Structure formats: C-alpha cells, structure tokens
Amino acid sequence: MRMGSPVESHGAGPLARGLRPGTAALPTTATTYDMTSSTFGRMFSVANFGESHGPAIGCLIDGCPPGMELSEVDIQGELDRRKPGTSRHVSQRREADLVEILSGVYQGRTTGTPIALLIRNQDQRSSDYEDLVDSFRPGHADYTYWRKYGLRDPRGGGRSSARLTAPMVAAGAVARKWLRLQYGTSIRGHLQQLGDVVIPFEDWDEVGRNPFFAPNHSVVARLEQYMDELRKAGDSCGARVRVCAQSVPVGLGAPLAAKLDADIAGAMMAINAVKAVEIGSGFDVVTQRGSEHGDEMTPQGFLTNHAGGVLGGISTGQDIEVSIALKPTSSIRLPRRSVNRSLQPVTVATQGRHDPCVGIRATPIAEAMLALVLVDHALLHRAQNADVEFDVPPLPARAP
Numbered sequence: 001m002r003m004g005s006p007v008e009s010h011g012a013g014p015l016a017r018g019l020r021p022g023t024a025a026l027p028t029t030a031t032t033y034d035m036t037s038s039t040f041g042r043m044f045s046v047a048n049f050g051e052s053h054g055p056a057i058g059c060l061i062d063g064c065p066p067g068m069e070l071s072e073v074d075i076q077g078e079l080d081r082r083k084p085g086t087s088r089h090v091s092q093r094r095e096a097d098l099v100e101i102l103s104g105v106y107q108g109r110t111t112g113t114p115i116a117l118l119i120r121n122q123d124q125r126s127s128d129y130e131d132l133v134d135s136f137r138p139g140h141a142d143y144t145y146w147r148k149y150g151l152r153d154p155r156g157g158g159r160s161s162a163r164l165t166a167p168m169v170a171a172g173a174v175a176r177k178w179l180r181l182q183y184g185t186s187i188r189g190h191l192q193q194l195g196d197v198v199i200p201f202e203d204w205d206e207v208g209r210n211p212f213f214a215p216n217h218s219v220v221a222r223l224e225q226y227m228d229e230l231r232k233a234g235d236s237c238g239a240r241v242r243v244c245a246q247s248v249p250v251g252l253g254a255p256l257a258a259k260l261d262a263d264i265a266g267a268m269m270a271i272n273a274v275k276a277v278e279i280g281s282g283f284d285v286v287t288q289r290g291s292e293h294g295d296e297m298t299p300q301g302f303l304t305n306h307a308g309g310v311l312g313g314i315s316t317g318q319d320i321e322v323s324i325a326l327k328p329t330s331s332i333r334l335p336r337r338s339v340n341r342s343l344q345p346v347t348v349a350t351q352g353r354h355d356p357c358v359g360i361r362a363t364p365i366a367e368a369m370l371a372l373v374l375v376d377h378a379l380l381h382r383a384q385n386a387d388v389e390f391d392v393p394p395l396p397a398r399a400p
C-alpha cells in the first residue's frame with residue numbers, strides 16, 4: 001500500500017441504500033493515510049478513474065521521467081488495438097477511445113510532472129442494463145460490489161467494466177516508449193488459445209493482421225468459425241494470452257515484497273477476468289526435473305529460459321515470459337439461475353453488447369500491464385543501484 005500524505009476525512013452518513021444507519025459514520029476529522037485501490041506502481045504510478053457509462057475515463061501518471069518526447073500519437077495506436085467494435089467477434093460498442101493529454105507535457109516533452117490522460121465515453125447504452133439493477137449476473141462482479149459498497153453502478157458494469165483497462169493501455173504506451181528509448185525493450189503479446197483451439201506460434205508479424213491477435217494465419221478461419229458458432233449459441237469461452245518482453249535489463253526487482261514476478265502476477269491478475277498467471281514454465285514445473293528446469297549458463301549466455309526471465313524476484317536479462325488465462329465472459333444470452341437483492345430466485349439472460357471471448361482483446365492490455373511493472377522497477381532500480389559497477393558485462397540472454 002502506498003503511504004500518501006495525511007488527509008482529513010469528514011463525517012459520512014449512510015449515503016447509500018444498504019448501509020445501516022450509523023455504521024458508515026467516520027470521525028469528523030480523523031487523520032488517515034492514502035488507502036487507494038486505484039493506483040498502480042511505486043515510482044511510475046498510475047491512478048485510474050472513471051466508470052463504463054460515466055462521461056469519461058482516464059488516468060494520472062505520476063513519476064514519468066522528464067524530457068521524453070510525447071504526444072497523443074504515441075498512445076493512440078495502442079488504444080486502437082484494444083478498442084471494441086473492430087470486428088464481429090468482439091463487443092459492438094462503438095468507442096473511438098481518443099486520448100487527450102491534459103497535463104505533464106510542454107512543447108512536446110514530458111515535464112516530470114503528472115500526466116493526465118482523458119478518454120471520453122461516447123457510446124453508452126445504459127438502458128441495456130435496466131434488468132440488472134436488481135439482479136446479479138453469475139460470474140460477474142455485481143454481487144460483490146453490492147455486498148461491499150451497499151450500492152453499485154450497474155450501467156455497463158460501472159467500475160468493474162473492462163473499459164477501465166483503456167487508461168491502463170494508455171499509460172502503458174507511455175511506459176513502453178520510455179523502456180524502448182532507454183533500453184531497447186520491446187513488449188509483444190499474442191493469443192495462444194481460444195476456447196478449445198490451440199494456436200501454435202508461427203510469426204509475430206501475423207499478430208497485427210487478424211482480429212484475434214493470433215500469431216498464425218492458418219488458424220484464423222477456424223477461429224472465425226469457432227466464434228461464429230459461439231455467438232449463435234449465445235455462449236462465451238475463455239482464452240489464453242502470452243506476453244513477452246525482450247531486451248529487459250538484468251537487475252529489475254528486489255527480494256521479498258518487491259519481487260518482479262510477484263508484481264507481474266499482481267498486475268496481470270488486476271486485468272478483468274484473469275484467473276491464472278504463469279511465468280516461464282509456469283505449471284509445467286510440476287513435472288519438470290531440476291536437471292531440466294534450471295537454466296544452464298555458459299560464457300556465451302543462458303541456454304534455456306524456463307525461469308521466464310526472473311530469478312529470486314530479479315530480472316535475469318532474458319525475455320520475460322508471461323501467460324494468462326481469461327475466463328469465459330459472464331454476460332451471456334443463455335439463461336442462468338441467480339438471485340436479486342432480496343435474495344429471491346431470478347433468471348438472468350444478458351442482452352446488450354458484450355465480448356463473447358474477452359481474451360480476444362486482452363493482448364494489448366497484458367502488454368501494457370507488463371510495461372507498467374517494468375518501468376516502475378526500472379526507475380526503482382535506477383534510484384537504488386545506479387552506482388553499482390561491474391568489471392564484466394551481463395551474461396547474454398541466450399547463447400547463440
């Protein structure tokens with residue numbers, strides 16, 4: 001948790017339906033510390049705000065180093081990769097997702113002061129959610145939000161909507177640019193599996209040529225057919241996405257509470273619908289032997305990368321290899337049993353515009369989250385270890 005400056009909080013009454021009178025009352029002038037649940041990062045921090053159907057969403061980046069050339073063009077391309085409505089296989093909500101830089105850039109360069117990024121919501125259709133004001137979608141966050149806060153914004157899922165990943169993608173674009181300029185780091189991802197269809201990796205260049213982020217042209221027709229059948233059936237499916245960072249400097253991360261792999265896992269789990277994260281060999285380590293798993297080193301470099309680029313919570317300089325599993329979309333047309341706010345039985349069949357497989361649009365989001373963790377750790381490493389010197393260069397990431 002970040003320790004912020006003390007703030008004053010004033011007495012609050014039972015503002016919301018569902019809060020018992022008296023239980024919400026706070027001391028009139030209590031000194032509290034920042035307990036934000038919307039801010040990622042320690043040195044390159046990103047505070048996310050907004051709701052799916054509010055006027056706008058966005059973020060405030062604090063800690064971006066000064067002097068980097070930055071304009072909307074650097075960010076827009078990444079938002080365009082994530083936005084809905086780009087094919088029949090994703091949500092048909094039409095959002096341009098145009099980003100505006102409101103602060104922190106002067107004469108085309110970052111000033112080192114907070115960068116505010118704004119994305120206006122344009123295509124809200126809140127009437128689609130009227131049936132959900134009182135009932136809870138199985139598998140969605142409706143029940144937990146209601147039970148935690150005593151009230152919730154049901155329009156488009158409110159704050160639980162994956163629309164809030166757009167500001168993360170925008171901030172991630174800033175992070176990626178800095179990492180690329182500083183270390184030549186590149187971060188790429190692709191779809192690895194959609195429902196039952198495994199997608200063998202063939203070519204990074206193919207990823208941008210199809211609506212699935214699939215790295216293999218030969219499976220695209222099968223994916224199209226799979227999604228068309230799924231949509232017709234009114235159902236949804238899960239997916240697996242791989243994300244990989246190359247040219248990452250050795251030394252990012254720190255023992256115990258600032259492990260790089262722990263922060264990567266946390267950032268990935270913060271993406272909506274992610275239920276599992278693997279780093280390097282992931283769950284395959286269960287059946288590997290030590291004689292296979294431990295990545296051998298030669299003077300020419302590492303021979304393998306089962307570790308996924310992290311040892312002891314610190315980057316090895318090898319590629320950071322992460323894959324994530326995303327669950328099937330919970331908003332489906334097929335009727336499901338649930339309850340309403342009186343805990344009476346109801347049947348929920350979700351209408352409206354939804355992603356039948358949320359994993360299809362997750363690739364740019366996972367890339368952005370990885371970039372945000374890496375930039376944060378790069379700045380932390382620079383702050384503590386800039387003076388550490390070696391008389392030999394780092395071991396090459398991979399032996400030729």
Ligand SMILES: Cc1cc2nc3c(=O)[nH]c(=O)nc-3n(C[C@H](O)[C@H](O)[C@H](O)COP(=O)(O)O)c2cc1C
Pocket residue numbers: 091139140141157160161162165271272273274327329330331353354355356358359361362365
């Ligand atoms: C890119 C993306 C798009 C999503 N679109 C939808 C959607 O259209 N309908 C839906 O029910 N869930 C969608 N989700 C997932 C929900 O936001 C998520 O399941 C919900 O907030 C509950 O959180 P949890 O699954 O992380 O527990 C999407 C997730 C991602 C990553």
